[in-house]
Amino acid sequence: MTLTHKLLLASFAGGFSLAAVAAPVTKQQVVEHYADIAHAVYADSLSTAKALDAQIEQFLKAPSAQGLEAVKQAWIAARVPYQQSEVFRFGNAIVDEWEGQLNAWPLDEGLIDYVADDYQYELGNEGAAANIVANRTLTIGASSLDVSTLTPELIAELNEVGGSEANVASGYHAVEFLLWGQDLNGTKPGAGQRAYTDYVVGDGCTNGNCERRGQYLKAATELLVKDLAWMENQWAGNVDGNYRQELLQAPSDTGLQKMLFGMGSLSLGELAGERMKVALEANSTEDEHDCFSDNTHNAHYYDEQGIYNVYTGLYKRTDGTLLSGPSIADLVAQNDEQAAKTIQAQFDETRNQVYQLVVSAEQDNQHFDQLIAADNAPGNKLVNDTxxxxxxxxxxxxxxxxxxxxxxxxxxxxxxxF
Known part of the structure; x- marks a missing residue:
């Protein structure tokens, strides 16, 4: 169990305490606190992305095995707050329209860099083997593109090039691929094994184009920071005309509907459906969320934690502080205390069940891509139970x-x- 997991479980141990509600809260207060949580989550996502960017810059100056491992750990740390932000996506169009540039998956990684000869890609995707790192001009369909200078702006423009959603050029998963490389283990143990020498400029370079690969990695991370800074600003309390103001000026029931719809849609269609059911039914590691790093158990857990945060009004920040305030749980308890206890028990049970994916990966060395294997009946059951x-x-x-x-x-x- 990681320190972050220990802190979260300790902070939320026993679930939400109904007795802690000292005075009635209003719907408007609940929506305001929801905006406060969103701002805190995006601020933490931004700060951890900046830390990742700094770690990458240091690594590229003098690539080493230890340096690459430090960058990987910074990427994993950056995923913790970002995954908790996904609960804001489905209820708020401004987030949903923006999210693809940061977290789109699965991706045809051959668009970005070299891949194995037996690489499986989306049928009909003309950009699936474009290899931006190795080429300064791309020809995709009838289009010829100049990619000689790799900038954050260019990488953003290359998303869905050729009309395919599998052509993901930016975001956490593009960076993940550039750090880990392909996971060629299928449903057997092991993540991607990219060598640090893929970034060594000069005679020690492996797989060619090492300087350009570093340029892509740095530009993609800079774009990530830029995008997160924009979204953090949308939820800030001291910015005129941003999304926070729009949300808080609307009727409080509109805000509550966005909160609850976002929670339910992430829980059902996205997390249970797109991120678990699809991969399990097809026994497909290509549909695993953090597929290059085998970090999927954490991705799922922190998605669930984000849902839990919004319901309880609690958020454990990356600096260890606990943000708390008026919540949907408070409103439910004010109307029906017995139902509130039942609902809270279900939230606790679900969060604990999703956490079993973390236990499986970190204690039993059975990661999500192993759990979904066709011949892994206990693993399939764990995913189905989740x-x-x-x-x-x-x-x-x-x-x-x-x-x-x-x-x-x-x-x-x-x-x-379902």
């Missing part, structure tokens, strides 16, 4: 919504049946 817990949690979210006066929530199923 999907079931997320479905049950979505039911609890709908119950909470009804209690606070938000009817017909209809969380997004992403066209999955």
């Amino acid at each position: 999907i079931a817990a997320l479905v049950a949690q979505t039911g609890a979210i709908e119950q909470a919504a009804a209690i606070v006066g938000i009817t017909n929530l209809s969380p997004d199923t992403a066209d999955h049946e």
